[in-house]
Amino acid sequence: MVNDLLEESNTASMSEQQMRTLLEEEGIGILALPTEGVPYVVPMSFGYDGESMLYFVYLLFGTESRKESLSDDVERGRFLVYRAESVYDWQSVSLTGRIAAVPDDEWDTLRDAMQNAWHPNIFASANPMRGVRGYRFRIESWTGIQQRDGA
Template identity: 45%
Template sequence: MSIDELQEYGLVKMDENEIEGFLSSQKTGVLGLPAEDGPYLLPISYGYNGHDRLYFTYLLGSNSRKGTLSEATDTARFLVYKVDTPYNWQSVLLTGQLSAIPETEWDALDEISHAAWRPAVFESATLSGDVRVYEFQIDEQTGIKHQGLPPSLEPDGM
């Protein structure tokens, strides 16, 4: 079924303000990079500028597939979602351009970068790994949400 067909069941398209609010309130998502053998999907934390850009901090090893694929593409997708219950969830899908940020510009992103969530293991590993920062320029965004009641709690469901 299409999103339009599911609207009668409580599915709602999110407007731009709802999408911005949702992206501001979340810290992680799934980055999709094109690869020969199918999309390369990577769970990753992000910083958000509140409008049209996300920032990813990569900790790279010597043969990092995410680094290689990120350098080889301009366009990527990013999915952010939150599920509270089967009847209360939200998701935002972004399409945009991915580009490396020169280290000389990292200080300007300090506030955004520090707001991003990171696994504790990254704090120790950062000392020995290659770190890069990437900017995701949002070109397209769509968001949907369902904030309904379980059928047993619907007024007609009793």
């Protein structure tokens, strides 16, 4: 039934290459981490290595960070990246994967991947910053849907 509705709406699955392209072109998405109650959901800048890994840099303020503690405590999360040009032209990729702190020997890879990340300027003026931590999100599965003008 859902597939029939998708076909009628001119919505289609995205190819692997289309999903990769969206991840390379977009630098922000939504990270969802499991909790005992409702999921913890937060917008995140990200970098993509072009293969199977997303990278995040957490700028840490204050004495505690829920995002940091959850990322350290859980093994898996979900990440959503989307682009909406109009109601008839949009793409959405949903990924599941394992999240872990970036080891010291992988920071060069993180920096390279973060070239396309979107960074709000709010962090430049926020004080006091406690530190920076890098995390990687190893993609286990992904699905993408889209509706394109003229599709």
